[in-house]
Amino acid sequence: QKEVEQDPGPLSVPEGAIVSLNCTYSNSAFQYFMWYRQYSRKGPELLMYTYSSGNKEDGRFTAQVDKSSKYISLFIRDSQPSDSATYLCAMILNTGGFKTIFGAGTRLFVKA
Amino acid sequence: GAVVSQHPSWVICKSGTSVKIECRSLDFQATTMFWYRQFPKQSLMLMATSNEGSKATYEQGVEKDKFLINHASLTLSTLTVTSAHPEDSSFYICSARGLAEETQYFGPGTRLLVL
Numbered sequence: 001q002k003e004v005e006q007d008p009g010p011l012s013v014p015e016g017a018i019v020s021l022n023c024t025y026s027n028s029a030f031q032y033f034m035w036y037r038q039y040s041r042k043g044p045e046l047l048m049y050t051y052s053s054g055n056k057e058d059g060r061f062t063a064q065v066d067k068s069s070k071y072i073s074l075f076i077r078d079s080q081p082s083d084s085a086t087y088l089c090a091m092i093l094n095t096g097g098f099k100t101i102f103g104a105g106t107r108l109f110v111k112a
Numbered sequence: 113g114a115v116v117s118q119h120p121s122w123v124i125c126k127s128g129t130s131v132k133i134e135c136r137s138l139d140f141q142a143t144t145m146f147w148y149r150q151f152p153k154q155s156l157m158l159m160a161t162s163n164e165g166s167k168a169t170y171e172q173g174v175e176k177d178k179f180l181i182n183h184a185s186l187t188l189s190t191l192t193v194t195s196a197h198p199e200d201s202s203f204y205i206c207s208a209r210g211l212a213e214e215t216q217y218f219g220p221g222t223r224l225l226v227l
Contacts, residue, residue, distance in 0.1 A: 032214045043118070043205045043218035044156070051214075088155065092214055098144075100216060104155045 006103030015112050019076040023089035023103045032092035035074045039085045079110045114140045116208050118219035133191045133222045135206030141186035142208035150203045196226045
């Protein structure tokens with residue numbers, strides 16, 4: 001079993017839809033949770049970063065963490081074609097040194 | 113957010129030559145830098161982790177003599193692909209983390225094509 005599971009998609013939605021991207025994890029020692037966006041042929045860009053259970057909002061993006069269920073989500077409201085990218089979840093273990101584990105990434109297509 | 117740059121953004125070279133890729137943290141001191149490799153439509157594959165002034169720690173299956181990593185300063189790390197071959201063609205991405213940071217920031221990537 002992978003430490004972090006993420007459905008690779010692709011996920012195709014119409015413009016304006018609410019997008020829900022999810023990751024599950026198995027190690028309860030993960031302390032920090034991130035979402036990165038990666039456009040084709042570019043490096044990943046940090047979107048959201050949180051360390052506690054609950055919701056964190058930034059514009060059209062909401063990151064949700066449920067530590068009891070070992071489940072994190074990224075919601076995108078009013079999705080735009082420019083949101084079409086691969087979204088990677090990532091989690092950090094702090095066990096005497098930070099170790100980041102990435103999900104496989106979900107490819108999102110937002111159709112105009 | 114913190115900015116990480118990479119140079120060159122793309123490179124084409126002949127088989128057998130060596131290629132050096134630079135990774136710089138522009139507005140913070142990167143105590144740890146990471147080098148990843150990414151094939152088309154696949155996720156990031158961690159190659160090695162380097163701490164400033166120390167030897168890099170390579171992931172299993174990554175040849176340290178093939179992929180030389182130097183992290184001589186808090187703002188610069190280099191990856192040298194020695195005697196590159198066509199199978200080394202890939203997208204190489206560096207990432208950096210500062211002392212006070214939990215998360216890491218990525219460079220824009222370098223596309224390497226070995227002919």
